[in-house]
Each structure stands twice: as C-alpha cells, then as structure tokens.
Amino acid sequence: MALNAEKIKGIAFDAYGTLFDIASIDFLLEQIFDDRARQIAAQWRRKQLEYTWLRTLMGQYKDFYELTRDALYYALEATNTSADEAQVRELMQQYYHLDVYPEVRNALARLRGTYRLAILSNANPSLLERAVAYNGLDEWLDEIISADQIRQYKPVPGIYQLAEKELGLPAENLLFASSNTWDVAGATAYGLQTAWVQRRRSVMERLDVKPAVTAANLEELADMLLT
C-alpha cells in the first residue's frame, strides 16, 4: 500500500528505538559488566520483547517496567552473571533518562504545525511521561498512548485501535512510525498507514504486509510529509 500523504492528519510514534535511543543503557551495561555487556544486552532485549508477546498470548499481563526487570534477571542468569540490587535498579532507572535521537526534536517541531502527534508504546504511562519530560517533548505531543490502557501488548489490533480512539481520527487518517519491523507489520495489518524508520540496516519481516513508506530517520519522514 503506497503512502496516501494527503489523508494523514495524525502521526503516532513508537517510543524505544524510534524516538528514544537506548544506547545509554548499553553504555551502562558496559561500565558494569565489561566484555559480557553485549551478550547481556542482546538477551535482555530479546526477552523483554518475548515477554510482551508471551504474556499477551497467555493472558497474563504484567506492566512493562516489571516485565523488563524480569527480562534483565533472565539475561543475568542465562549469562551466568551476578549483579546486586543497586546495579539492577540503576540499569532500570536508565529508562527514565533516555535521550531522543538527534533529529527527533526538530522533526517533531516541524510536524507539529500540520499533524496531531502521539506516542504509542508498550511502556507504562509513568515510564513514558518521565522520558518525555526528561527530553522536553511535552509541548509537541498531543497524546501519550500506552499498552497499559488495554493490558495487552503490541502487535494486537487493540493497541493500534487505541491510536484512533485517543487521537480521535480513523485509521485512514493516521500514520504510525516505528523502527521495529514487527511493530510496523502489526500496524499495517490493522489498517494504519505505516512508516518504517530504518535507522540501521535491517530486514523487513515476512508477514505478508509492507509499510507504506521507509525513511532513514524522522527528519527524512518529515521531508516526505511536508513537501
């Protein structure tokens, strides 16, 4: 499905990897765990995702912060690494102090005049609100939409439907932008227009759906929309 730009009235952005750069977590992991950090980071991230999917399938909701901590403990155990409570807390609190990618502020400022803007994320509201406040994004965002509202995680249809509800716009008037290929697939299958923010070389999922558009970052996406 090609982009139908003139229909778009609102844009919902995924949070982690799309707006917020989790590099500072990797940096802290390296400081604490040295040459084991990469392996821990990979396992942590993988389990974090898997637990959102598995818990939704099992019907056993747990909020994103707690589930992320469970995933960290899994990663530590799987890599035979010990960490004390203070280190775990410090790692988890990094989620409150994530920087946005360099082009995000400017792109949101440009888009703000034309579109209603939102975050649509798996994270719980308090996590999102603190990361938004930390980066001073409040003034540009109309809504912060969280999976916690339906107690199910992406990519269930209900979460993309929340964007329609919270932004007060039907699917055809909404663009969803994410760097996560499976998230793009879920939103596309639901019926939103979608932009894949391909920040690094990666491969689109083979789930029989394609994003309307691919952009290297949000500046490039803003260029496409505001021409």
Added chain:
Amino acid sequence: MALNAEKIKGIAFDAYGTLFDIASIDFLLEQIFDDRARQIAAQWRRKQLEYTWLRTLMGQYKDFYELTRDALYYALEATNTSADEAQVRELMQQYYHLDVYPEVRNALARLRGTYRLAILSNANPSLLERAVAYNGLDEWLDEIISADQIRQYKPVPGIYQLAEKELGLPAENLLFASSNTWDVAGATAYGLQTAWVQRRRSVMERLDVKPAVTAANLEELADMLLT
C-alpha cells in the same frame, strides 16, 4: 506446584525439540551453507517462533509449514545468503524426516500401558502425521493435536485446552511435557501439570510460573511417573 502423579491419566508431548530432534536440519544447513549455517539456523529458528507469536497476536493465521518457509527466507535475506528453490524445498522437506531422540521410543512404549498419550504441537497435521509415521510412533499415540485446529499458536490458553478436549480428560489429569521453556510456562499458566524436558543447559523463563517437574529426557520422566 509440585507434581501430583497419581492424578495423571494422560500425557501430551510437544513435538520439535521434545520428541523430534531437528539436528538433521542443522546438518543439511551445514552441507549447503558451510560456515554460515549456524547463523542461518539461529535466525531461522528464532523467526519461526516469532512468526507463530506475532501472527497469533495480529490475528493473521498462516499454517506452520508456510510460516516456517517464510522464516527461512527471512533468515537467508538477513544473512545475505542466496539459495535456489530446490535447496529451500530440500530444507523444508527435512521436517518430514526428523528422527526422534534416542530414548523416545522406549519411553513411549513404557508409558503407553498406563497413560493416554498425545502430541500437542504448533505444526500442521500433515507435518506431524508424516514425522510420526516416519518414526513408527503411530502405535503409541492416541491423538495428534495441532494448533491448526484453532488457527492460533502456543502459548494461547485455547491450545492447551485442546489437550483436554481431544484426550477427554480435565486439566488436573493431564501432564504436558516440553523442552521449550515458554511452552512449559504457557501450559502451566493454563493449569496443566507440566514437565520441563531439559535436554540441554537452559534457563527457565521468568513468567511467574514453574513446571511441576524437571527431567533430563523422557526416560527420566517415565522413571518418575512409573515408580
């Protein structure tokens, strides 16, 4: 929850990694792709799993054979590997000729006298039936139960409920055995008694449920049940 062995009247086994050894697929991957085989195998397996979860969450069912082929194409693209159609077909057809682990036949034969036995798997019936026939397991299995019957994959509650329905036994009289930690978690959350078949060193998922029992293989499980 501790094992309540005297209540058990039926046992449902997961298929791949629990009864059937997929090592022959890895062997064929090595023959075709040499030193890139390990990377392809890891990506293929990961995507195969992810696509069962994602498609179920998205409400976009596709059968296990086709979804597995999609995952193979993803793995080839992600590793920058080219393969012709004949090679893809050969790899996929390996699923029809998987050997059971060495102790499986004897363990099933021992359990058969006391318990109703079934396979409970994500795979489509034709895949399972051919792998069962290839290993001559037909005589020991009462039921072959497939996710295809509900068009949703593990670990949704509905799939573990199928074991009750097809074996005609309530959850408390059923043991589910799997080597896959997330599958064990799903069945435990549903309310089945569960055995984790820990064929290699691995770590239990942190999903707030624990299997009733852990066994190194099916022989050890049979020993526990038949004492």
